Amino acid sequence: MFKIGDKVVYPMHGAGVIESIEEKEVLGEKRSYYIMKLPIGEMKVMIPMDSIDNIGIRQIIDEDGYQKVMSILKDDCTSMSTNWNRRYRSNMEKIKSGNIYEVAEVVKNLALREQEKGLSTGERKMLENARQILLSELVLAKDSPAEDVEGMLEEFFA
Structure with a gap:
C-alpha cells in the first residue's frame, strides 16, 4: 500500500x-x-x-537507478529489428512493462534511429510518449524542474 x-x-x-x-x-x-x-x-x-x-x-527509482538510466542513455544503440512492425511491438511491450530501464532503452534507440533514418509517424508518437514517461520519473527522482531534466535529455541526442 x-x-x-x-x-x-x-x-x-x-x-x-x-x-x-x-x-x-x-x-x-x-x-x-x-x-x-x-x-x-x-x-x-x-x-x-x-x-x-x-x-x-x-x-520511483533511487539515485542508483538514476545513474543506471544515465548509463543506458550514454550506451550505444541496442539491436532493434529492421522490421517496423516487430520493432514497434517490441518497443510497446517495453513501455507497457513500466520498467524505467526498458523505457530509457526505447527512448535512446528511437532517438538515435530518428537522427539516422527518420521515424514513421507511429514511432515518432511512441518516442514522444516514452520520453514523457522517462522525463516524469527523472524529474521526481532528482527533484528537479522538468526543463532542466529535458535539457539534459536533449544533450544525449544532440
Whole structure:
C-alpha cells in the first residue's frame, strides 16, 4: 500500500505523487482510488487501490537507478529489428512493462534511429510518449524542474 506523498510510477502514464486517497462511485460501484498528480502537464490520474498489483504500480527509482538510466542513455544503440512492425511491438511491450530501464532503452534507440533514418509517424508518437514517461520519473527522482531534466535529455541526442 502507498500513502499520500509517495512518488510512484503508473506504467504507460509515467511517474507522479499520490495527492490523496478518495472513495468514488464509478459505474454504480464504490471503490477507493489513489489520486496521483503527474509533474508534467498537470494531469491527475485515478488509480483503483484494489488493482494496483495488476497494474504494476511501483516506487520511483533511487539515485542508483538514476545513474543506471544515465548509463543506458550514454550506451550505444541496442539491436532493434529492421522490421517496423516487430520493432514497434517490441518497443510497446517495453513501455507497457513500466520498467524505467526498458523505457530509457526505447527512448535512446528511437532517438538515435530518428537522427539516422527518420521515424514513421507511429514511432515518432511512441518516442514522444516514452520520453514523457522517462522525463516524469527523472524529474521526481532528482527533484528537479522538468526543463532542466529535458535539457539534459536533449544533450544525449544532440
